[in-house]
Amino acid sequence: MADFLINTVGxxxxxxxxxxxxxxxxxxLNVIAGGALVFIWxxxxxxxxxxxxxxxxxxxxxxxxxxxxxxxxxxxxxEDLMPEGADGMLFRLAxxxxxxxxxxxxxxxxxxxxxxxxxxxxGVFFVVAVLGLEVFGVILAGYASASKWSLxxxxxxxxxxxxxxxxxxxxxxxxxxxxxxxxxxxxxxKQAGWITNxxxxxxxxxxxxxxxxxxxxxxxxxxxPFDLAEAESELVAGFHTEYSGLRWSFFFMAEYGSMxxxxxxxxxxxxxxxNGPIPVATLAGLSEGTGDTANYFVRLIGCxxxxxxxxxxxxxxxxxxxxxxxxxIDQVMTTCLKYCTPIAAAMFAGAMLWQLAFPxxxxxxxSRPAGExxxxxxxxxxxxxxxxxxxxxxxxxxxxxxxxxxxxxxP
Amino acid sequence: MMTTVLASVMPVxxxxxxxxxxxxxxxxxxxxxxxxxxxxxVVRMAFYLVLSLxxxxxxxxxxxxxxxxxxxxxxxxxxxxxxxxxxxxxTAQAPFVAIxxxxxxxxxxxxxxxxxxxxxxxxxxxxxxxxxxxxxxxAAPAATPIGMALLGVRADEPAAGVPAAAxxxxxxxxxxxxxxxxxxxxxxxxxxxxxxxxxxxxxxDVAASSVGPVVxxxxxxxxxxxxxxxxxxx
Numbered sequence: 001m002a003d004f005l006i007n008t009v010g011x012x013x014x015x016x017x018x019x020x021x022x023x024x025x026x027x028x029l030n031v032i033a034g035g036a037l038v039f040i041w042x043x044x045x046x047x048x049x050x051x052x053x054x055x056x057x058x059x060x061x062x063x064x065x066x067x068x069x070x071x072x073x074x075x076x077x078x079e080d081l082m083p084e085g086a087d088g089m090l091f092r093l094a095x096x097x098x099x100x101x102x103x104x105x106x107x108x109x110x111x112x113x114x115x116x117x118x119x120x121x122x123g124v125f126f127v128v129a130v131l132g133l134e135v136f137g138v139i140l141a142g143y144a145s146a147s148k149w150s151l152x153x154x155x156x157x158x159x160x161x162x163x164x165x166x167x168x169x170x171x172x173x174x175x176x177x178x179x180x181x182x183x184x185x186x187x188x189x190k191q192a193g194w195i196t197n198x199x200x201x202x203x204x205x206x207x208x209x210x211x212x213x214x215x216x217x218x219x220x221x222x223x224x225p226f227d228l229a230e231a232e233s234e235l236v237a238g239f240h241t242e243y244s245g246l247r248w249s250f251f252f253m254a255e256y257g258s259m260x261x262x263x264x265x266x267x268x269x270x271x272x273x274x275n276g277p278i279p280v281a282t283l284a285g286l287s288e289g290t291g292d293t294a295n296y297f298v299r300l301i302g303c304x305x306x307x308x309x310x311x312x313x314x315x316x317x318x319x320x321x322x323x324x325x326x327x328x329i330d331q332v333m334t335t336c337l338k339y340c341t342p343i344a345a346a347m348f349a350g351a352m353l354w355q356l357a358f359p360x361x362x363x364x365x366x367s368r369p370a371g372e373x374x375x376x377x378x379x380x381x382x383x384x385x386x387x388x389x390x391x392x393x394x395x396x397x398x399x400x401x402x403x404x405x406x407x408x409x410x411p
Numbered sequence: 412m413m414t415t416v417l418a419s420v421m422p423v424x425x426x427x428x429x430x431x432x433x434x435x436x437x438x439x440x441x442x443x444x445x446x447x448x449x450x451x452x453v454v455r456m457a458f459y460l461v462l463s464l465x466x467x468x469x470x471x472x473x474x475x476x477x478x479x480x481x482x483x484x485x486x487x488x489x490x491x492x493x494x495x496x497x498x499x500x501x502t503a504q505a506p507f508v509a510i511x512x513x514x515x516x517x518x519x520x521x522x523x524x525x526x527x528x529x530x531x532x533x534x535x536x537x538x539x540x541x542x543x544x545x546x547x548x549x550a551a552p553a554a555t556p557i558g559m560a561l562l563g564v565r566a567d568e569p570a571a572g573v574p575a576a577a578x579x580x581x582x583x584x585x586x587x588x589x590x591x592x593x594x595x596x597x598x599x600x601x602x603x604x605x606x607x608x609x610x611x612x613x614x615x616d617v618a619a620s621s622v623g624p625v626v627x628x629x630x631x632x633x634x635x636x637x638x639x640x641x642x643x644x645x
Binding site for chain 1: 427454461465480492499
């Protein structure tokens with residue numbers, strides 16, 4: 001877009017970059033805020049249905065569509081309170097820290113082939129690292145509130161998040177290993193083709209580890225049954241007991257943003273990213289390369305695909321929340337240390353051995369995606385000569401379909 | 412033509428975003444580092460430290476070293492998280508515990524800091540003139556070479572005079588040594604933090620044994636009572 005502004009519109013470079021940055025930031029912000037509105041409404045409806053109620057029915061027509069908006073207006077109008085003994089600066093800053101962490105992770109999240117705020121070659125790593133920072137806001141909120149409920153909630157959250165980062169990291173490593181890249185765009189691009197190419201169906205180990213990832217993801221965003229930081233039946237409202245109004249809503253936007261983020265990450269890592277189960281575009285002769293209006297349309301559909309998958313993930317989390325009871329803190333720790341971590345480690349080793357024994361997944365030869373090659377820059381002409389210093393070609397990143405004639409080495 | 416029109420309209424000189432962002436991040440990092448020293452509350456200190464380290468990560472991202480930046484976020488900022496937790500746990504009983512540094516500590520710290528600053532300044536000014544590289548060093552910076560080097564395959568060029576075989580071995584040995592070291596630390600920490608082995612019998616045994624004497628005492632009392640009764644009867 002910056003190139004378009006510079007070359008076609010003729011803006012100076014610095015202004016073009018500024019506008020581009022603001023547009024991208026606004027889009028991401030809208031994904032989070034708009035997503036939160038929709039998801040809060042969905043959560044109310046789903047919770048109601050699971051509990052055999054109707055949920056909101058009157059606000060804004062038949063299904064209570066505008067309930068979230070009404071809530072938002074109410075929150076804006078609410079009085080902003082701060083406890084007397086609170087640490088003012090930290091109390092005020094904490095919600096924004098949570099929200100910023102959630103927002104920053106979205107920067108590296110691709111929504112379709114070229115729809116990404118900032119494409120990082122260590123995208124997965126960046127997203128996981130930034131996601132772990134959200135807990136800062138929670139701990140600061142718990143501390144600064146000068147309330148024992150808040151402090152209890154924050155301490156539980158700290159223990160939980162620090163523990164669950166370990167199995168979560170192990171789960172994330174498996175798709176990275178299969179794709180041979182930490183670039184989220186590359187990882188999703190390698191799963192192009194039929195549904196069998198998704199890493200979920202790559203081998204039995206990845207199938208198991210996906211569910212471990214789901215468990216850890218739910219725990220890392222503090223959703224029930226892992227919502228010990230809030231635990232409204234024990235700790236009033238946990239770390240946000242003392243918050244009200246807009247600050248409180250920032251915590252909620254951060255939570256729903258993180259839910260969407262881990263779901264989108266699951267979709268990118270295991271569920272084929274923006275690739276549908278059937279490669280309609282490829283069958284129709286379109287490719288995802290840059291350029292054409294048709295290709296742009298394909299990418300738009302891909303974006304829809306990813307949003308759909310991520311939304312399904314969020315709905316799954318809601319279903320789990322209203323179905324399972326909350327775990328005790330020792331049960332949470334047991335789940336993490338005695339089950340998730342060993343299973344993730346074993347599955348990681350298993351996936352590695354599987355890759356060694358049967359390179360190429362369960363269903364081989366059925367529409368392999370192009371660019372199915374790892375470390376093309378090592379295996380290419382010249383091999384492992386230590387004198388090579390060429391720019392590393394982005395295998396599979398330059399558009400999966402076009403790179404077919406460039407590298408086609410069966411691993 | 413459009414460009415010239417716009418350029419004439421725009422009174423502001425072109426902004427070099429790279430420099431602006433660099434200055435911004437650097438200023439945040441420095442200001443927060445000073446704030447860490449000046450703050451008196453442990454939690455606030457940790458908070459400023461987090462900000463400072465995060466701004467440093469921002470500098471890494473700005474320099475295109477994304478892997479190092481993410482590492483900075485993961486390790487340093489994440490590590491400070493634990494510090495923060497400890498700070499909260501230590502000061503939760505009495506909020507706003509002020510930590511005053513004694514003046515002798517201030518003098519010592521000042522001396523060490525000044526010495527370090529002198530070394531760094533000297534090193535900084537001895538670097539060849541700061542300039543923008545003519546072309547980007549690597550067209551597409553990737554973390555893959557780093558990972559491969561850790562596994563023992565290095566793709567970069569050996570320095571002059573170094574035999575190629577020495578370079579080919581990569582960083583596998585140092586990597587393994589560090590890993591083993593960390594593992595030892597982990598095991599040691601688990602050993603130190605474990606629940607202490609019980610010298611006394613298990614709780615249920617204690618309960619059983621404590622029940623025992625009571626029973627015997629009761630029996631003794633009963634027998635003595637019966638003895639008394641029988642004695643009285645005699």
